[in-house]
Amino acid sequence: MNPDFVSPLEQPAAFEVSKGSLLRKAIPSASGASKPFLIAGPCSAETPAQFDLTLNGLVPLGPDLIRAGIWKPRTRPNRFEGVGVEGLRWVREMTRERNLLLAVEVAQPAQAEAALKFEVDVVWIGARTTVNPFLVDELGKVLASSPLPVMIKNPINPDLELWLGAVERLEVLGLHDLALVHRGFSPFEPSPYRNMPQWEIPIELRRRRPDLPMYCDPSHITGDARLVPEFAQIALDLCYDGWMFEVHHNPSHAWSDPDQQLTPDQLVRTLNGLKLRKNDLHDPSELSGLSELRQEVDHLDHELLDLLSRRLQLSHRLGEIKKDFDLPILQPRRWEQILNTRTSAGHSMGLDSSFLFKWLQLMHQESIRRQLEVYRSDSAKTP
Ligand code: PEP
Numbered sequence: 542m543n544p545d546f547v548s549p550l551e552q553p554a555a556f557e558v559s560k561g562s563l564l565r566k567a568i569p570s571a572s573g574a575s576k577p578f579l580i581a582g583p584c585s586a587e588t589p590a591q592f593d594l595t596l597n598g599l600v601p602l603g604p605d606l607i608r609a610g611i612w613k614p615r616t617r618p619n620r621f622e623g624v625g626v627e628g629l630r631w632v633r634e635m636t637r638e639r640n641l642l643l644a645v646e647v648a649q650p651a652q653a654e655a656a657l658k659f660e661v662d663v664v665w666i667g668a669r670t671t672v673n674p675f676l677v678d679e680l681g682k683v684l685a686s687s688p689l690p691v692m693i694k695n696p697i698n699p700d701l702e703l704w705l706g707a708v709e710r711l712e713v714l715g716l717h718d719l720a721l722v723h724r725g726f727s728p729f730e731p732s733p734y735r736n737m738p739q740w741e742i743p744i745e746l747r748r749r750r751p752d753l754p755m756y757c758d759p760s761h762i763t764g765d766a767r768l769v770p771e772f773a774q775i776a777l778d779l780c781y782d783g784w785m786f787e788v789h790h791n792p793s794h795a796w797s798d799p800d801q802q803l804t805p806d807q808l809v810r811t812l813n814g815l816k817l818r819k820n821d822l823h824d825p826s827e828l829s830g831l832s833e834l835r836q837e838v839d840h841l842d843h844e845l846l847d848l849l850s851r852r853l854q855l856s857h858r859l860g861e862i863k864k865d866f867d868l869p870i871l872q873p874r875r876w877e878q879i880l881n882t883r884t885s886a887g888h889s890m891g892l893d894s895s896f897l898f899k900w901l902q903l904m905h906q907e908s909i910r911r912q913l914e915v916y917r918s919d920s921a922k923t924p
């Protein structure tokens with residue numbers, strides 16, 4: 542078994558959200574819908590004029606936090622790498638003049654020191670830094686001296702433990718006003734999005750750490766301003782606590798990430814177009830249709846479990862026969878046939894092919910694991 546597997550049977554520990562946290566979860570309102578945490582601002586602070594125009598467009602929205610990249614971790618060299626510490630001075634002044642809270646990305650201890658010196662309100666650790674435990678430690682040591690609220694973006698690779706590990710490192714150092722930012726994972730093949738959302742990773746992380754606010758960064762996930770509204774809605778539908786949007790007064794002229802930034806007006810339209818979801822239904826009559834369907838789901842799930850258990854017991858018996866005939870466990874032609882027949886049958890029943898493929902692979906893996914057990918226990922008997 543995967544040593545990192547945390548069974549749902551082990552309830553996540555009861556964490557308390559620390560009082561006075563700046564980074565908050567969505568606030569439930571009287572209507573039942575929640576007020577998400579809104580972070581917005583340019584990918585990079587470029588010039589005082591650009592920042593001024595962008596902030597003016599954002600002020601009417603009442604953002605909870607302004608983001609601004611000061612040091613930019615570019616994939617290739619000789620690109621714009623941020624205005625640096627000099628920019629931090631005017632970014633801080635301009636946000637303060639408007640009573641706005643400011644967040645910047647820090648990736649090196651010297652940047653964290655500068656963030657403290659200029660009294661930035663929040664810092665975030667970017668995807669390329671979360672991957673590096675040494676660096677997270679070094680940053681944490683500097684930030685804990687204040688201590689500052691920190692947002693931790695997911696690592697570029699889809700590794701939940703590494704993401705959680707970064708959080709824990711900061712906690713060990715005494716940082717407790719923390720939040721997670723889901724910005725997607727580098728795709729290894731051509732992909733419709735700049736970064737693959739792999740929603741199951743943030744969903745599992747939230748199950749394990751329900752105390753931490755989880756924000757969605759639809760700009761870096763999609764890489765495409767046209768898709769940002771759709772992903773902002775998905776985030777609401779998946780109970781995220783807020784978003785981090787990249788916003789620029791003139792995105793096509795942005796010095797970094799021009800394709801994914803919204804104008805302030807586009808952000809207004811995006812937010813107005815969103816459907817806030819209720820956390821819970823309070824009126825039991827509203828729930829009746831839902832609970833009947835849930836009962837049916839419970840019943841079908843039990844049937845599926847029963848079928849799965851019987852199906853895998855057969856795999857075990859197949860293993861015994863293969864062993865008796867000295868056959869290899871893996872039978873590639875049979876596996877190919879199972880894949881083809883089940884995929885096409887399932888497809889004609891309205892099941893999604895990639896779901897079918899994943900499920901068949903999982904069942905095959907388990908079947909092989911059981912048969913290996915049969916082979917191993919038999920060979921143990923061999924002198
Ligand atoms: C950013 O927020 O501008 C940034 C560089 O993000 P990420 O670390 O998600 O790539």
Ligand code: MN
Pocket residue numbers: 584585787797798
């Ligand atoms: Mn960016």
